[in-house]
Amino acid sequence: xxxxxxxxxxxxxxxxxxxxxxxxxxxxxVIAEDDDRLTWPExxxxxxxxxxxxxxxxxxxxxxx
Numbered sequence: 146x147x148x149x150x151x152x153x154x155x156x157x158x159x160x161x162x163x164x165x166x167x168x169x170x171x172x173x174x175v176i177a178e179d180d181d182r183l184t185w186p187e188x189x190x191x192x193x194x195x196x197x198x199x200x201x202x203x204x205x206x207x208x209x210x
Contacts, residue, residue, distance in 0.1 A: 178202075 167173040176183075176191050183191065195202070 164175045167175060178188060178192050178195065180188070180191075
């Protein structure tokens, strides 16, 4: 018999379900900067809020071959 502590094992919830529950239950919003459900102005707002709260993200390195 294998014993797993509470919260371990079983089925993993879908990430979108976790995000939705976080918003509905705790008021925590998780948004990807490049979420294609958002319009450009909405994505830009997310980028600006993220930079204000947590600092600017590093620019992706461009490789020229």
